Amino acid sequence: MMQILSAALLPLLIGVIVAHGAYRRVPLWTTFVAGAKSGAALGVRIMPYLIVMLTAVGLFRASGLMALLTDGLAPVLSACGIAPELIPLALMRSFSGSGTLALFSDIVATHGADSALAKTAALMTGSSETTFYVLSVYFGAVGVTKYRHAVIAGLAADLTGIVMALVMAKLLWS
Amino acid sequence: MPYTGRNMRLFWAILIGLSVLTAALRGQTGEVMPAVIGSLWTGARVIVSLIGVMCLWLGVMKIAEASGLTRFFARMLRPLVHFLFPELRGNTPAQAAITMNISANALGLGNAATPFGVQAMKELQAVNPRPKTATDAMCTFLAINTAGVQLIPTGVVAVLVSFGSDNPTEIIVPCLIVTALAQVVGVSTAKLLQRRRRK
Numbered sequence: 001m002m003q004i005l006s007a008a009l010l011p012l013l014i015g016v017i018v019a020h021g022a023y024r025r026v027p028l029w030t031t032f033v034a035g036a037k038s039g040a041a042l043g044v045r046i047m048p049y050l051i052v053m054l055t056a057v058g059l060f061r062a063s064g065l066m067a068l069l070t071d072g073l074a075p076v077l078s079a080c081g082i083a084p085e086l087i088p089l090a091l092m093r094s095f096s097g098s099g100t101l102a103l104f105s106d107i108v109a110t111h112g113a114d115s116a117l118a119k120t121a122a123l124m125t126g127s128s129e130t131t132f133y134v135l136s137v138y139f140g141a142v143g144v145t146k147y148r149h150a151v152i153a154g155l156a157a158d159l160t161g162i163v164m165a166l167v168m169a170k171l172l173w174s
Numbered sequence: 175m176p177y178t179g180r181n182m183r184l185f186w187a188i189l190i191g192l193s194v195l196t197a198a199l200r201g202q203t204g205e206v207m208p209a210v211i212g213s214l215w216t217g218a219r220v221i222v223s224l225i226g227v228m229c230l231w232l233g234v235m236k237i238a239e240a241s242g243l244t245r246f247f248a249r250m251l252r253p254l255v256h257f258l259f260p261e262l263r264g265n266t267p268a269q270a271a272i273t274m275n276i277s278a279n280a281l282g283l284g285n286a287a288t289p290f291g292v293q294a295m296k297e298l299q300a301v302n303p304r305p306k307t308a309t310d311a312m313c314t315f316l317a318i319n320t321a322g323v324q325l326i327p328t329g330v331v332a333v334l335v336s337f338g339s340d341n342p343t344e345i346i347v348p349c350l351i352v353t354a355l356a357q358v359v360g361v362s363t364a365k366l367l368q369r370r371r372r373k
Contacts, residue, residue: 006346010326014234021237028237035236039228042285047221054213056189062209063197096182101220105333109216113339122345126330127352129322138316141292142299145306149367150313154320157360161321164352172348 002172046098053102060088061106081174082166083117085110089124094131094158101125116173123165128158223336224329231328235281248277258318258361259311268297272315279319282328291319310368317364321357325350 021028060066070077070084077084085107092099104125108118131154135147197203238244255262255273262268271294278287294315302309308316327349334342 002347003344006344006348007341009346010343013326014230017234017238017241017243020243021241024241026237026240031236031240032233034233035239036229036233038285039230039232040225042228042232043221043225046224047217050220051214051217053186054217055210056186056193058209058213058216059193059197059206060189062202062205062212063193064200064202064205065193065196068196099182099186101329101333102217104330105216105220105336106213108333108337109212109219113334113337113342118334118337118339119345122327122330122334123349123352125333126324126327126345126349127356129320131320134320134322135316137288138291138295138319139308139312142295143305144295144299144302144308144312146308148308148313149364150308150316150320152367153313153317153360153364156363157317157321157356160359161352161356164355168348168352 046101049098050101050105053096053098054105057088057099057102057106061110081170083120085117086121086124086166089121090162093124093128093162094155095133097130097133100130116169119173120165120169123169124162127161127165131155131158219336220333224332227328227332227335231282231326235283238281244277244281247281248273251277251280258314261311265297265301268294268301268311271297276318280323280325282324282326291315310364313368314361314364317360318357321353321360323350323353323357327353 018028021031066088070087073087074084077087089100089103089107092103104121107121111117131151135150135154139145139147139150194203194206197206235244238247251273252269255269255276259269259272262272271290275287275290275294278284278290295312298309298312298315299305302312326346330345330349331342334345
């Protein structure tokens with residue numbers, strides 16, 4: 001059921017939007033191209049941040065430092081059925097968007113895009129936002145310095161996202 | 175849009191330093207260059223795929239915007255905003271900005287969402303008796319933003335596509351469920367903490 005919905009959602013959405021656009025006589029081709037241009041610009045803008053983070057992540061893994069740090073936790077984690085490779089991602093999630101994207105990409109590159117590990121990491125990455133970034137941008141914009149319970153609420157959401165991603169992945173792909 | 179704060183930049187430098195040091199101590203300096211080159215390839219592949227996915231998505235969303243569908247979607251969110259921000263009854267500009275921000279985020283239009291979000295914060299700040307301190311409404315609003323419900327997690331799909339996933343859209347619905355739960359917990363936490371403070 002979930003699989004059918006997942007597979008259908010994107011094509012359905014595109015179909016409905018294009019059909020509605022045609023019905024409303026929107027110039028489909030030129031409008032699409034105008035939007036697509038901003039997509040290309042976005043990718044180019046993200047590139048340096050992603051590469052810079054990936055370089056550190058690649059070194060972190062290849063040097064053995066990551067294993068050194070996660071090996072200690074491995075017995076505890078494997079008892080709970082959690083892959084140690086996911087720990088850096090979980091820790092990074094709330095702090096840096098490019099760091100998260102880099103760690104996620106590295107997991108997919110290392111373990112394969114169809115591995116349960118990659119799909120679990122995908123849920124973790126997609127289930128939340130970079131809490132501290134969001135807070136600093138929006139509070140910063142109006143000069144609020146006392147964040148009160150916004151931090152705890154944001155972190156509670158992040159933690160829920162991480163835990164539920166693990167649970168959901170266990171249910172679906174193990 | 176990936177963002178890197180000052181602490182993260184420092185962390186990045188330390189991570190590289192410690193990694194190279196570890197490689198040296200373990201006599202694995204030979205691993206360093208292949209790792210960097212591997213990372214460059216990963217980055218290039220992900221970006222190519224990301225550009226593809228974002229072109230498709232933002233192209234389609236531009237049509238939705240021109241045909242009025244995105245406005246319709248935002249209208250559907252209005253009752254939810256009324257429900258979550260009872261204190262903003264009568265404050266139409268704040269409600270409108272919040273609605274547009276949530277709607278743009280849900281549709282994966284991060285670039286469009288931020289200006290609306292900043293606008294919403296300015297409207298909330300205008301009725302803030304203590305300008306340095308966050309109000310309850312601000313905390314709720316940012317709880318929604320930090321949990322971030324996205325209809326299609328385009329970035330994640332793009333990474334899976336870049337490494338040849340057989341079924342890169344498989345994660346869409348599970349992801350939606352997880353993020354919705356995170357959203358509920360985030361907003362509930364914000365609401366619970368504000369009530370306790372008021373007593």
